[in-house]
Amino acid sequence: MTRATEQQQGGIGGFVRACTATARLEYRNLRYYPVNLLLTAAQELTAVGVWYFVARFLAARAGEAVSDYGGNYLAYVVVGVLLNQIGLTALNSPFTTVSEAFWDKRLETYRLAVHGIWANLLGRLAWQVGFSTVLQGVAYAGLLAAGGISVAGSLPWGVLAITFVLFLIANAGLGIAGASLFFLLEVKSGQDPITWAYRYLVQLASGLYIPVALLPGWLHAVGGLLPQTYGLTAVRALVLTGAGLESPLVQAGLTGLTVAAGLCGAGGGGLFALALRRAEGQGGMGVVV
Amino acid sequence: MAVATIDVAGLGKAYRAGRGTPVWVLQEVTLRVAEGTILGLLGPNGAGKTTLIKILAGLLRPDSGSGTVLGTDLLHRPAAIRARVSLVAPTVDVGLDNNLTVLQNLAFWAPIYGLRGPAARARIADVLDQLGLSEKADSWPMHISAGQRQRLALARALLARNPLVFLDEPTNKLDPDGVRAVRAMIADLNTTYGVTVVLTTHVMEEAEELCGEIALLRAGRLIAHRPATELTRSLGLTRPITLTVRPAIATGASPPAGWQAGLAQLPGVVTVAPPTPAVAPDSVTCVAQSADLRATMPALVGWVRASRLALVSVQAAPVTLTDVFRVLAGDPVAGAPR
Numbered sequence: 257m258t259r260a261t262e263q264q265q266g267g268i269g270g271f272v273r274a275c276t277a278t279a280r281l282e283y284r285n286l287r288y289y290p291v292n293l294l295l296t297a298a299q300e301l302t303a304v305g306v307w308y309f310v311a312r313f314l315a316a317r318a319g320e321a322v323s324d325y326g327g328n329y330l331a332y333v334v335v336g337v338l339l340n341q342i343g344l345t346a347l348n349s350p351f352t353t354v355s356e357a358f359w360d361k362r363l364e365t366y367r368l369a370v371h372g373i374w375a376n377l378l379g380r381l382a383w384q385v386g387f388s389t390v391l392q393g394v395a396y397a398g399l400l401a402a403g404g405i406s407v408a409g410s411l412p413w414g415v416l417a418i419t420f421v422l423f424l425i426a427n428a429g430l431g432i433a434g435a436s437l438f439f440l441l442e443v444k445s446g447q448d449p450i451t452w453a454y455r456y457l458v459q460l461a462s463g464l465y466i467p468v469a470l471l472p473g474w475l476h477a478v479g480g481l482l483p484q485t486y487g488l489t490a491v492r493a494l495v496l497t498g499a500g501l502e503s504p505l506v507q508a509g510l511t512g513l514t515v516a517a518g519l520c521g522a523g524g525g526g527l528f529a530l531a532l533r534r535a536e537g538q539g540g541m542g543v544v545v
Numbered sequence: 546m547a548v549a550t551i552d553v554a555g556l557g558k559a560y561r562a563g564r565g566t567p568v569w570v571l572q573e574v575t576l577r578v579a580e581g582t583i584l585g586l587l588g589p590n591g592a593g594k595t596t597l598i599k600i601l602a603g604l605l606r607p608d609s610g611s612g613t614v615l616g617t618d619l620l621h622r623p624a625a626i627r628a629r630v631s632l633v634a635p636t637v638d639v640g641l642d643n644n645l646t647v648l649q650n651l652a653f654w655a656p657i658y659g660l661r662g663p664a665a666r667a668r669i670a671d672v673l674d675q676l677g678l679s680e681k682a683d684s685w686p687m688h689i690s691a692g693q694r695q696r697l698a699l700a701r702a703l704l705a706r707n708p709l710v711f712l713d714e715p716t717n718k719l720d721p722d723g724v725r726a727v728r729a730m731i732a733d734l735n736t737t738y739g740v741t742v743v744l745t746t747h748v749m750e751e752a753e754e755l756c757g758e759i760a761l762l763r764a765g766r767l768i769a770h771r772p773a774t775e776l777t778r779s780l781g782l783t784r785p786i787t788l789t790v791r792p793a794i795a796t797g798a799s800p801p802a803g804w805q806a807g808l809a810q811l812p813g814v815v816t817v818a819p820p821t822p823a824v825a826p827d828s829v830t831c832v833a834q835s836a837d838l839r840a841t842m843p844a845l846v847g848w849v850r851a852s853r854l855a856l857v858s859v860q861a862a863p864v865t866l867t868d869v870f871r872v873l874a875g876d877p878v879a880g881a882p883r
Contacts, residue, residue, distance in 0.1 A: 288644040365640035
């Protein structure tokens with residue numbers, strides 16, 4: 257008799273393969289319905305299209321307010337909106353993933369696999385962020401061709417990449433914290449309060465559309481709590497002025513972003529683990545409460 | 546003594562609806578299941594079977610009790626248990642994606658379970674073949690029957706060849722061919738790979754066919770756990786023997802009155818009902834209740850001869866799990882034949 261004593265393979269390699277499988281599934285599900293793929297792309301690009309249009313009217317008078325970033329308000333807004341769209345994808349993905357897995361009755365199945373739930377969470381996140389990044393990159397290239405915006409002559413790619421990764425970790429961490437409310441607060445549909453509130457705070461206080469310097473002091477304090485504030489500051493300085501690590505804007509942005517990524521990443525992960533344990537201690541993950 | 550795959554004591558689980566009083570759906574469950582056993586977990590709806598399975602699989606934390614599953618502490622290392630057990634839920638479509646073919650569904654889950662490359666492909670081909678799904682490999686889940694989707698869910702769970710498998714009503718909604726295929730696979734898992742199986746079912750015939758041990762749950766409490774054969778004998782349940790006889794030498798008359806008195810003296814016979822005329826000429830039918838068919842039947846044959854009677858027919862059925870279930874679980878609906 258051959259004893260069934262296998263143990264599911266753990267380790268980084270197994271985790272990456274599991275993440276890749278869930279990322280591919282997300283892609284295939286979109287590809288299966290091409291219209292959905294097109295609509296998703298259109299939705300991703302709508303915000304930057306609208307703000308490119310709006311900012312063109314404001315650009316002539318608002319340039320001075322963004323002189324630290326090269327003085328081009330249109331480029332300031334476009335870079336911010338593009339980056340924020342990618343951040344929002346990372347922010348929203350975890351709750352949607354958990355919610356869909358729950359309602360599709362897959363969550364317990366994932367839980368029984370050694371990497372299941374986390375692989376599903378991060379694999380889908382990777383695909384969605386990758387897809388969004390490509391789309392926003394294409395949009396930026398298109399808008400560059402359309403005119404009115406610019407990019408620095410030489411970009412510090414290494415610093416830019418680190419900033420981008422930290423920005424994603426911070427947003428994904430907040431998103432995962434939001435997803436944990438699926439169990440902690442029994443938010444079973446719609447949008448969780450963390451990501452919902454964060455989206456509006458970002459619009460209000462992060463300098464997404466209006467430079468932080470123009471905001472009242474109390475909003476500065478609010479903005480200081482948002483990872484987006486630091487991410488937008490650093491990326492705009494890097495992309496629009498070509499500044500490197502020596503730039504105070506980049507230093508401030510990168511420092512804040514590092515702290516935010518650490519806190520949000522660890523906090524989100526810890527909260528989600530707590531949420532799973534709470535679900536297991538109560539009705540489980542397959543029960544509608 | 547064989548190694549215990551499941552060894553738990555005093556397990557309990559309470560569910561809370563809002564701020565209401567907790568409702569205990571499982572109480573004081575103590576269970577020891579040896580490696581290589583197929584355990585049938587029976588009980589009426591709401592008895593706590595699924596809750597118990599989820600606790601043993603590490604998906605739910607018990608509110609009382611403790612123990613080990615696969616030698617791993619149930620309370621402190623549930624993740625290590627989850628990584629070594631498979632569970633098939635009774636709901637069709639669990640874990641399936643309608644945008645992937647049957648084969649693609651399994652190919653998706655293989656890396657999630659840590660399988661890769663040729664080993665993954667071989668395992669997928671193996672489970673498809675065993676569950677009779679090879680011909681449906683390129684079909685979409687929505688284009689196959691509910692029974693085939695249930696088998697696909699089973700195939701998905703069995704990709705990981707874990708030493709402990711929980712099957713929650715695995716033949717629910719299957720047609721006869723599907724039932725046979727799944728039962729054969731369960732038996733094969735157990736005999737070929739030594740997999741310990743915990744199976745919930747409402748089909749007593751299935752439990753009798755597959756399970757070496759039976760555990761009965763009622764209202765969240767384990768009311769019996771014994772080898773299946775022992776359980777059917779242990780309650781002293783009686784079964785009817787329907788006997789039709791006529792005089793050994795045709796006389797044109799029925800057997801004389803009082804002939805059945807000797808029947809009541811046979812071993813195992815508890816009561817004998819008054820005889821009634823039978824359809825066959827000169828014959829009468831009598832129903833005796835036996836508590837031990839194995840003892841009664843040989844003695845009955847000898848008694849018929851000694852009484853100078855001819856046996857027209859005799860019908861008897863042993864005590865089944867259905868009878869046991871009806872008595873212990875108090876559920877007259879359970880055990881309906883399929």
